Amino acid sequence: MMDMHMKLSRRTLIRTMAGAGGGMLLGFHIPGAVAAVVAPKPWTTPTDGAEINAWLTIDADGTVTIRVPHTEQGQGALTAVSMMIAEELDVPWEHVQAVFADMNRHVNYGEEYIVTTTHGSQLVRLQHPHIMQAGASARERLKAAAARAWGVDRSDVVAKQGVLSAGRHSAGYAEFATAAAEITLPEEPAIKTPNEWWLLGNPTPRVDVPVKVNGSAQYAIDTRLDGMVYAAVRSCPVPWGRLKSFDSGVIRERKGIIDVVELKAVDGKTGDADMQNGVAVVADTWYRAKTALDLMPIEWDFGPAVEVSNDSQAAEARRLFEIAGEVSNEVGSDALGIIDASETTVIADYHRPYETHARMEPINATVSVTDERADVWSPTQDQTVPLQLVADQLQRDPRDVYVHTPFIGGAFGGGGGGRTAVTRQAAELSRRLGRPVKVIWTREEDVMQDKQRPPVHTRLTAALGKNGLPEAFHSRAVWFTLGGAERHGPATADYSIGTMPYLVPNRRHERHNVAAHIPTTTHRAPGANQNGFIIEQFVDEMALAGDWDPLEWRIEMTKGLEPWQRVLLKLKEVAGFRTDLPRGHGMGVAVVEDHASFCGACATVSVSRRGQLVVEKVVLVMNSGYLINPLNAAEQLEGSVCWELSHALYGGLDLKAGRFMNSNFNTYNLMRIHQMPEVEVHFALSQDGWWGGMGEPGGPPTPPAVANAIYFATGKRVRSTPIVKHDLSWS
Amino acid sequence: MAFTLTVNGKTHEVDAEPETPLLWVLRDNIGLTGTKFGCGIAQCGVCTVHVDGQPVKSCTTTAASAVGREITTIEGLSDDDSHPVQRAWIELSVPQCGYCQSGQIMSAAALLSRTANPSDSEIDSAMADNLCRCGTYLRIRKAIRRAAEMAQSPGGRS
Numbered sequence: 052m053m054d055m056h057m058k059l060s061r062r063t064l065i066r067t068m069a070g071a072g073g074g075m076l077l078g079f080h081i082p083g084a085v086a087a088v089v090a091p092k093p094w095t096t097p098t099d100g101a102e103i104n105a106w107l108t109i110d111a112d113g114t115v116t117i118r119v120p121h122t123e124q125g126q127g128a129l130t131a132v133s134m135m136i137a138e139e140l141d142v143p144w145e146h147v148q149a150v151f152a153d154m155n156r157h158v159n160y161g162e163e164y165i166v167t168t169t170h171g172s173q174l175v176r177l178q179h180p181h182i183m184q185a186g187a188s189a190r191e192r193l194k195a196a197a198a199r200a201w202g203v204d205r206s207d208v209v210a211k212q213g214v215l216s217a218g219r220h221s222a223g224y225a226e227f228a229t230a231a232a233e234i235t236l237p238e239e240p241a242i243k244t245p246n247e248w249w250l251l252g253n254p255t256p257r258v259d260v261p262v263k264v265n266g267s268a269q270y271a272i273d274t275r276l277d278g279m280v281y282a283a284v285r286s287c288p289v290p291w292g293r294l295k296s297f298d299s300g301v302i303r304e305r306k307g308i309i310d311v312v313e314l315k316a317v318d319g320k321t322g323d324a325d326m327q328n329g330v331a332v333v334a335d336t337w338y339r340a341k342t343a344l345d346l347m348p349i350e351w352d353f354g355p356a357v358e359v360s361n362d363s364q365a366a367e368a369r370r371l372f373e374i375a376g377e378v379s380n381e382v383g384s385d386a387l388g389i390i391d392a393s394e395t396t397v398i399a400d401y402h403r404p405y406e407t408h409a410r411m412e413p414i415n416a417t418v419s420v421t422d423e424r425a426d427v428w429s430p431t432q433d434q435t436v437p438l439q440l441v442a443d444q445l446q447r448d449p450r451d452v453y454v455h456t457p458f459i460g461g462a463f464g465g466g467g468g469g470r471t472a473v474t475r476q477a478a479e480l481s482r483r484l485g486r487p488v489k490v491i492w493t494r495e496e497d498v499m500q501d502k503q504r505p506p507v508h509t510r511l512t513a514a515l516g517k518n519g520l521p522e523a524f525h526s527r528a529v530w531f532t533l534g535g536a537e538r539h540g541p542a543t544a545d546y547s548i549g550t551m552p553y554l555v556p557n558r559r560h561e562r563h564n565v566a567a568h569i570p571t572t573t574h575r576a577p578g579a580n581q582n583g584f585i586i587e588q589f590v591d592e593m594a595l596a597g598d599w600d601p602l603e604w605r606i607e608m609t610k611g612l613e614p615w616q617r618v619l620l621k622l623k624e625v626a627g628f629r630t631d632l633p634r635g636h637g638m639g640v641a642v643v644e645d646h647a648s649f650c651g652a653c654a655t656v657s658v659s660r661r662g663q664l665v666v667e668k669v670v671l672v673m674n675s676g677y678l679i680n681p682l683n684a685a686e687q688l689e690g691s692v693c694w695e696l697s698h699a700l701y702g703g704l705d706l707k708a709g710r711f712m713n714s715n716f717n718t719y720n721l722m723r724i725h726q727m728p729e730v731e732v733h734f735a736l737s738q739d740g741w742w743g744g745m746g747e748p749g750g751p752p753t754p755p756a757v758a759n760a761i762y763f764a765t766g767k768r769v770r771s772t773p774i775v776k777h778d779l780s781w782s
Numbered sequence: 783m784a785f786t787l788t789v790n791g792k793t794h795e796v797d798a799e800p801e802t803p804l805l806w807v808l809r810d811n812i813g814l815t816g817t818k819f820g821c822g823i824a825q826c827g828v829c830t831v832h833v834d835g836q837p838v839k840s841c842t843t844t845a846a847s848a849v850g851r852e853i854t855t856i857e858g859l860s861d862d863d864s865h866p867v868q869r870a871w872i873e874l875s876v877p878q879c880g881y882c883q884s885g886q887i888m889s890a891a892a893l894l895s896r897t898a899n900p901s902d903s904e905i906d907s908a909m910a911d912n913l914c915r916c917g918t919y920l921r922i923r924k925a926i927r928r929a930a931e932m933a934q935s936p937g938g939r940s
Binding site: 124125126256257259260261262263264265266267268269270272273275281306336337338339409410411412413458459460461462463491493494682686687689690691692693694697715716717721722723724725727729730 | 798799802803806809810811813814815816817818819820821822823825826828855856857859860863868871872875876877878879880881882883884887905906907909910912913914915916917918919920921922923
């Protein structure tokens with residue numbers, strides 16, 4: 052696979068690939084071109100402009116087309132990448148348009164985009180150096196090309212707002228774009244420092260908004276191809292069960308039915324990219340396929356996992372609470388001994404259940420397999436993943452696989468794993484049928500077969516000293532993942548607990564990773580969303596037991612930790628937190644680190660005597676180090692509040708007999724507009740050399756702030772979710 | 783069975799079982815993919831369209847029941863994104879992933895066509911069937927109020 056690459060010099064490669072930027076055009080003035088995302092060969096869509104590097108081309112009219120290797124799932128990737136490059140290139144923002152980059156080129160020809168995944172609130176946080184550098188490099192090469200033509204030094208050339216100038220010379224960038232592509236710089240330029248920004252830091256509307264108000268934005272589920280057929284699929288309701296039999300005779304004669312195909316899990320593949328045993332009905336429309344599938348008798352062998360339920364996992368957790376686990380973090384010494392000997396201890400058990408992603412765009416994929424190539428439309432958060440998956444499923448050369456990056460109807464961490472099985476299904480079906488196949492999971496299939504957020508049970512104990520502050524702290528987390536693997540980052544099971552900032556002199560954090568049959572994966576703010584609820588309520592329990600104000604406790608216990616102090620002091624300044632509201636009203640605070648950002652929340656609630664809860668307001672204070680787009684950041688923070696309050700207040704999957712009893716939005720409840728609290732966003736930025744994420748950290752502090760407020764309103768401590776299932780009445 | 787539907791002012795001859803939900807006829811037979819599939823049981827509202835001006839969940843509305851009636855989808859709301867709801871949605875940067883927004887916009891447009899100045903509780907009850915997983919509710923509320931202003935200002939339309 053490297054042969055072709057080896058034969059081509061970099062220069063030749065750039066020429067060969069110029070114009071193969073691929074993807075769809077969208078921007079401020081050309082929404083009509085959106086259709087290119089599902090055009091038969093969008094990867095061959097020519098761009099008029101000269102390619103200066105893989106990231107950008109410049110048209111004769113000065114339009115700068117920026118190729119974005121990340122996915123747009125609503126978090127603002129197209130805008131963020133374009134802003135960072137436009138900042139360095141120094142072009143008018145109105146001249147910029149964004150397209151999705153060509154992943155076939157990336158995977159097979161040198162991985163020029165370095166990172167293509169779009170998860171972990173990392174695009175700006177971790178990728179800004181190389182993205183901004185691509186823009187800076189292009190700018191300097193334009194200056195070098197102009198300098199050569201004008202017979203001046205590059206340092207004499209000014210590049211500003213799309214115009215190159217030196218003395219009496221002046222020209223638009225486009226004039227030197229082709230020459231710039233040939234330039235090799237003796238040394239690559241450094242990126243700008245924040246005090247030099249002219250575009251970054253300004254509230255900037257997202258470029259993808261206009262195509263999302265008229266139905267023209269193309270999602271994977273909208274793919275339409277000549278000769279395409281549709282598949283509805285069903286996998287064993289108990290994951291890893293076997294398909295015993297199905298009777299396709301009952302439905303074969305129905306109108307539009309093309310085929311009924313058994314799908315088999317791939318041996319040895321049980322991770323994020325697996326495919327369960329199941330059956331697919333293929334028809335000329337999806338509704339015919341789905342209706343026939345509903346009518347077809349299917350028998351399953353559920354296997355031994357039918358014994359597993361939320362209750363059985365809770366019993367296992369209670370057993371493991373008594374047994375030492377793997378140590379994830381330890382500070383000081385003998386925390387358990389100090390707790391045993393202490394006269395003032397606080398102990399509590401907390402629980403968060405399974406949650407599902409339930410992205411509004413149901414799990415789907417379209418694959419077209421021919422002798423020459425395979426084309427893929429898959430709503431995953433890293434578009435190189437479906438490319439490699441399809442190559443693997445078909446045992447084909449990745450150079451022959453082309454992915455067409457669509458808009459993604461929500462991702463929330465599940466676009467990395469939860470949507471990969473369907474891509475294998477579509478590839479397998481298209482190979483067998485010899486025509487393009489779109490597979491759509493019903494919402495019921497989506498809820499039950501998604502890879503879920505792992506549940507966690509945690510016991511916390513603390514010993515308080517004479518000043519009412521803890522001198523020893525112990526936590527033991529029990530969480531259930533597929534195969535019991537510690538799968539997503541260090542200590543996700545007790546992330547936010549083991550990593551808490553509080554300066555307790557003696558701490559010991561343990562966890563049990565328990566094997567379960569339910570496939571699990573990341574879910575927006577993994578670990579922090581589950582465990583923020585746990586640790587930040589237990590902080591209030593410790594503070595109140597020690598006769599401390601909960602906000603003052605947090606300020607005291609993070610003394611000297613600049614990013615935390617900045618958030619907490621700002622929260623104290625803006626939120627008006629108080630603990631003396633009349634019964635039935637309460638305020639609560641919490642602060643959680645997630646993806647290197649520090650976010651504090653202050654929630655105000657009211658609870659009627661009969662226990663009716665209203666979350667009235669959430670004030671967030673965010674410290675992400677830096678901020679490139681306050682408008683998009685505010686949107687992400689508001690959305691994150693809704694995201695995690697949805698689960699904490701209403702969510703929770705009900706696991707019984709090895710399968711989920713929830714199947715659709717009537718049995719998996721999510722926040723609706725009338726339940727959404729007012730959200731007030733404040734930024735308190737350290738601007739101290741570190742960058743935090745923005746897409747996820749707004750979620751974790753919100754539910755514990757709400758639960759802490761409920762305690763002040765009612766005197767009731769809610770240690771598990773969904774909160775609305777608890778009796779919150781008071782008298 | 784073939785029947786005729788009038789969508790966005792255009793007639794379409796459709797070959798489908800009459801009980802087929804309007805949603806799938808719009809998407810798969812007619813090719814108007816702006817209307818989305820979300821749940822299939824009228825719980826999320828991403829499939830909302832107008833039938834004779836009334837908002838309906840097209841996933842549980844049979845195609846046959848829409849015969850002889852005026853169907854409007856997101857593609858037919860305006861030719862140029864000039865509907866006040868669309869303009870307000872852009873101005874207040876409402877969509878994130880965008881998948882639910884066709885349904886949100888159709889519900890909001892129907893609300894404003896019957897209530898020029900909706901109160902907060904009228905907005906909440908008109909929009910309560912429309913789920914948004916990205917959590918854009920606050921901006922939806924503001925944008926509906928803004929659209930109401932736009933519709934009543936010179937140059938506005940409803």
